[in-house]
Structure formats: structure tokens, C-alpha cells
């Protein structure tokens with residue numbers, strides 16, 4: 001458009017879009033009063049965006065509006081804290097232009113011009129074309145509407161926090177508040193070789209985290225250490241300070257209030273994560289590997305969280321044939337095929353539905369040897385490769 005166009009000249013531009021099998025990459029809107037149809041948005045990187053000229057099959061006459069909307073094109077990366085499917089959203093302006101995502105996906109927000117519908121790409125992305133996703137304010141509004149439409153349940157929030165009733169932890173606000181932020185801003189973080197290692201947290205208890213951690217430490221005790229205090233009796237092969245710090249209940253209780261990030265009871269024994277012993281291991285230059293319960297994700301820990309998932313039932317039966325567990329009543333007893341495995345699967349379902357978005361990596365603990373290799377690879381990646389971490393870890397905000 002020439003800069004010096006006289007005011008009385010009609011400012012029009014002919015835009016030709018080459019339509020092939022791809023979607024046009026633009027949405028249109030009709031003015032309810034005048035009936036005029038105009039382009040509501042052009043999808044970032046889509047066909048319309050990329051078509052500079054064509055031998056035209058489709059011709060739009062585009063009349064620029066006098067007041068241009070303020071463009072907010074700053075790149076923003078977020079982790080989705082909720083699932084979204086445009087096909088099930090009746091409010092989306094154009095479902096075909098929408099982009100579905102799952103909790104935990106990393107999204108690159110490429111356009112926030114519209115306050116309700118942002119444009120984003122799911123990472124890693126090999127497509128130039130962005131898709132429409134609801135903005136934070138739109139999602140919060142729908143959450144609020146949903147919340148108000150529910151029957152009054154005064155204890156919903158408290159129940160969410162106590163799905164592992166024996167654990168007393170600092171609850172992450174995201175799992176306790178009624179209205180959660182649907183996106184968490186993240187930044188790419190690369191550990192400097194001279195910085196302390198990233199803390200590795202394995203969860204949950206019961207699927208073999210102790211066995212995996214033990215093997216990792218045993219493989220190279222000069223690199224790895226797992227400093228979780230427990231009141232459980234050591235098993236034959238275990239050594240205090242290696243798998244756990246084995247301490248008495250009285251000592252444990254005296255440490256609880258001022259030195260623990262989380263603590264709790266699992267199958268009759270007390271376990272905890274001590275801030276100081278974690279820091280001591282990291283400051284000694286080792287890689288600290290701890291077990292946590294899912295609701296222990298806190299700012300102090302800043303852990304790389306690895307979720308250890310049980311394999312399907314038939315694989316559990318096959319792989320755990322010679323395995324033993326420790327329960328309230330027995331130190332070492334074989335798994336009970338139905339009860340124990342079903343309990344494990346049920347616990348995994350609950351954890352995934354509440355916490356999937358917080359996991360940096362998932363290992364299916366099927367063949368033990370494979371799982372150990374996967375764990376070692378993931379732990380080294382966490383130290384040496386860039387990771388997406390909450391932006392508030394790098395540039396703290398007032399409420400973080």
C-alpha cells in the first residue's frame with residue numbers, strides 16, 4: 001500500500017490465495033448488523049499468510065480497517081495444564097483452524113492479538129501453520145462458568161490435596177485452587193557445566209522406584225546418591241546413606257518440622273525429603289536422586305521429575321514373578337497377583353489424571369534392565385540438554 005495515498009482514495013488491496021488441499025489459514029466473520037463479511041484472522045504460517053501472489057482461484061477484496069489492532073507478537077512458551085479439543089468446543093470460531101493439546105504439551109504462542117483466541121504451535125513442530133487455542137482469560141472464564149454450574153461441594157479442593165492421605169506436604173497451588181492457570185509460562189534452561197546438577201525425583205512409590213534408584217546408585221556411587229531418610233528397616237543389600245538414611249522414628253520425628261520438604265508414611269514406614277541432605281549431595285558435586293510423592297513438587301526442589309509407570313497387567317504378572325514387596329505387615333512378601341497389581345494400576349490412573357502435566361519424563365517399568373538404561377539416559381539428558389522449566393524459576397515473580 002503506498003504511504004502517500006490521498007485520504008479520499010479508496011484504499012483497497014487485492015489479495016490472491018492459492019487454494020490447494022491445505023486449509024486456507026484464515027477465518028471469516030460476519031457483521032451481525034451490516035451483514036458484511038470480513039477476514040477475522042489470518043493463521044500464522046498458514047496458506048493465507050504464506051501466499052504472496054497467485055494466479056488466483058480465490059480472490060478476496062480486503063479493505064483495511066482504520067484502527068489497526070495492537071500486535072502483541074512477543075514469543076511466549078507455555079506448558080498446557082489442561083487438555084483441549086477444538087472439535088468439542090462449540091465456542092471456537094472455526095474448529096478446523098483449532099489445535100488440540102494435552103496436559104504437559106509445550107506450546108509456542110505465536111499470536112496474542114485476539115484476547116480470546118490465540119494462535120499457537122505444539123512443540124516440537126514441523127509445520128509452519130499455527131492453530132487456534134483459547135487464551136488464558138477465555139479458559140479461565142469457561143472454568144469459572146463450569147465451576148459455578150457445579151453443585152456446591154465445600155471440600156472438593158481439600159480432597160484433591162489429600163489423595164495420598166498419609167503424606168503431609170506443601171501442596172502445589174495448582175492442584176489445590178479451584179481455578180487454575182491453564183498455561184504455565186516456561187523457558188528453555190540449560191544447566192551450566194559448573195552449576196550443581198539438577199535434582200532428579202522419581203515417583204511414585206510401589207512401581208519399583210527404589211529398585212531403579214538403588215541400581216543407578218550402585219552402578220556409579222561416585223556420581224549418584226539418594227539421601228532420603230526412612231524409618232523402614234534396611235534390606236540385606238541396602239546401606240545407610242546410599243539408598244536411604246535409615247533412622248529411628250524418634251530421630252525422624254525430631255527432624256520433621258524444620259528440615260523436611262515433605263514427609264509421610266507409606267505402608268507403615270516414614271519417608272521424607274530433607275532439604276539439607278538434598279543440598280549437601282548436590283553441593284558435593286553428585287547427582288542427587290530422590291523419591292517423592294506427586295504432590296511434593298515445590299519451588300525449593302526444582303526437580304526433574306521422572307514418572308515411573310507400571311506396564312500393562314500381563315507384563316506386571318510376568319516381570320514381578322520373583323519380586324518382593326514390603327508392606328505394613330510383611331518385610332518381604334511376593335506380590336499378590338490381583339490385589340497388588342490392580343492397586344498399582346489404580347494408583348497410576350489417579351496420579352496420571354492429577355499430575356501428568358508436571359512430569360518431565362515417563363519410564364514404563366517393564367523389563368528392569370531396559371528401565372535402568374532408560375533412567376540413566378534420562379538423568380544424563382536432564383543434566384546436559386536444555387529443558388523447559390517454569391519461567392518463575394529463572395525470573396521469580398512476586399508470588400513465586
Ligand SMILES: Nc1ncnc2c1ncn2[C@@H]1O[C@H](COP(=O)(O)OP(=O)(O)OP(=O)(O)O)[C@@H](O)[C@H]1O
Pocket residue numbers: 204205206207208209210211212319320322323324325326365366367368371
Ligand atoms: N521392572 C521390574 N521387574 C521385576 N521386578 C521389579 C521391577 N521393578 C521393581 N521390581 C521389584 O519389585 C519389588 C518392589 O520394588 P521396590 O522396592 O523398588 O518398590 P517401591 O515400592 O517403589 O520401593 P519402596 O517400597 O522402597 O518405596 C522389588 O522386589 C523389586 O526388585
